[in-house]
Amino acid sequence: MSSQTLSLFCLLLFLLLTLSPSHAQLGVGYYHNSCPDVESIVKSAVKQKLEQTLVTAPATLRLFFHDCFVRGCDASVMLASSWKKSAEKDNPDNLSLAGDGFDTVMKAKAAVDSVPQCRNKVSCADILALATRDVIALTGGPSYAVELGRLDGRISTRASVRHHLPHPDFKLGKLKAMFASHGLTLTDLVALSGAHTIGFSHCSRFSKRIYEFKSKSRIDPTLNLPYARQLQQMCPENVDPRMAIEMDPSTPRIFDNMYYINLQQGKGLFTSDQSLFTNARSRNIVNLFASNNTAFEEAFVAAITKLGRIGVKTGKQGEIRNDCFVLNKIS
Ligand code: HEM
Numbered sequence: 626m627s628s629q630t631l632s633l634f635c636l637l638l639f640l641l642l643t644l645s646p647s648h649a650q651l652g653v654g655y656y657h658n659s660c661p662d663v664e665s666i667v668k669s670a671v672k673q674k675l676e677q678t679l680v681t682a683p684a685t686l687r688l689f690f691h692d693c694f695v696r697g698c699d700a701s702v703m704l705a706s707s708w709k710k711s712a713e714k715d716n717p718d719n720l721s722l723a724g725d726g727f728d729t730v731m732k733a734k735a736a737v738d739s740v741p742q743c744r745n746k747v748s749c750a751d752i753l754a755l756a757t758r759d760v761i762a763l764t765g766g767p768s769y770a771v772e773l774g775r776l777d778g779r780i781s782t783r784a785s786v787r788h789h790l791p792h793p794d795f796k797l798g799k800l801k802a803m804f805a806s807h808g809l810t811l812t813d814l815v816a817l818s819g820a821h822t823i824g825f826s827h828c829s830r831f832s833k834r835i836y837e838f839k840s841k842s843r844i845d846p847t848l849n850l851p852y853a854r855q856l857q858q859m860c861p862e863n864v865d866p867r868m869a870i871e872m873d874p875s876t877p878r879i880f881d882n883m884y885y886i887n888l889q890q891g892k893g894l895f896t897s898d899q900s901l902f903t904n905a906r907s908r909n910i911v912n913l914f915a916s917n918n919t920a921f922e923e924a925f926v927a928a929i930t931k932l933g934r935i936g937v938k939t940g941k942q943g944e945i946r947n948d949c950f951v952l953n954k955i956s
């Protein structure tokens with residue numbers, strides 16, 4: 626190859642890589658020059674927040690999932706949420722515990738922006754992605770390199786975020802289709818559902834399974850019976866709607882593979898959880914993750930990395946918000 630053809634080839638390759646609409650722009654070293662210490666700054670802010678409230682971990686993790694499933698990982702969830710307009714009566718998440726997830730991103734963003742070199746250089750979407758990795762690692766889960774370079778979206782819908790999110794009553798078929806629409810496989814679905822190894826759920830999200838199931842006992846027969854009775858005690862009928870319980874009854878504060886062992890015992894809290902074991906198509910994956918924590922961690926890291934690539938905004942599609950809750954003013 627002549628040097629001329631070679632440079633032409635390189636130019637074409639360069640154009641292909643930079644113009645490609647995929648996630649090609651994401652990279653682990655994205656802020657290497659603009660804010661070299663971003664990872665340690667975010668991590669120490671997250672650690673501090675976690676020491677104040679344990680809910681920091683599940684709330685941040687769930688916020689990342691919701692962000693990525695609604696318009697892609699672009700921090701649009703922070704604009705579209707009921708955070709500041711909390712009286713949205715139809716939104717069952719108004720009572721959710723996610724407030725601490727928003728607060729985590731806000732605090733980490735403030736810490737990043739307090740470093741002059743980094744001021745308004747790091748997107749809220751990337752801070753959320755980093756904070757998510759940190760809460761997982763800080764609660765005993767795997768740590769992993771986070772791809773960076775997402776911009777914050779400029780579109781904020783007031784419409785309910787819920788339509789884009791899987792419902793706890795969904796069974797495997799629907800879950801699989803919803804995840805597939807984002808390029809996520811059955812293994813990704815099973816691995817990401819393992820996030821329910823930490824965190825809380827409000828009683829209303831599963832009360833049908835313990836009080837209104839169409840059977841004589843009114844209890845979903847795929848539920849472990851002693852566990853169902855325990856749930857009835859913790860969540861009596863007409864319970865205070867703010868009441869929330871731990872989703873992993875065994876090791877609720879540790880990010881581990883206990884979720885899958887629970888599923889084997891009929892202790893999946895939601896229909897969506899238990900159907901991963903009830904359905905033969907995914908049962909072998911559940912069994913693998915239950916027996917091998919390393920296999921779970923590897924699959925989880927691969928899946929959350931793919932999750933982090935959904936709908937990434939670059940170039941003119943986005944901006945780096947000064948305030949994660951508010952769009953920048955167009956000057
Ligand atoms: C597979 C479909 C999924 C369904 C149907 C689902 C549904 C739910 C529901 C109903 C809650 C309880 C919310 C509340 O009552 O406040 C919850 C909590 C949670 N979800 Fe999921 N989820 C799914 C997948 C995921 C994924 C993929 C992740 C993250 C990777 C995730 C992370 C969490 C976390 C950490 C919590 C606890 C939140 C807290 O304690 O504040 N979920 N989920």
Ligand SMILES: *[C@@H]1O[C@H](CO)[C@@H](O)[C@H](O)[C@H]1NC(C)=O
Pocket residue numbers: 711712713714719720721
């Ligand atoms: C949720 O909505 C109810 C009534 O609509 C309101 O009283 C309550 O303060 C809201 N909760 C949060 C956390 O915003």
Ligand SMILES: *[C@@H]1O[C@H](CO)[C@@H](O)[C@H](O)[C@H]1NC(C)=O
Pocket residue numbers: 917919920923
């Ligand atoms: C567990 O999974 C890891 C990663 O896939 C694999 O290397 C290891 O051999 C497995 N361990 C057992 C005991 O099967």
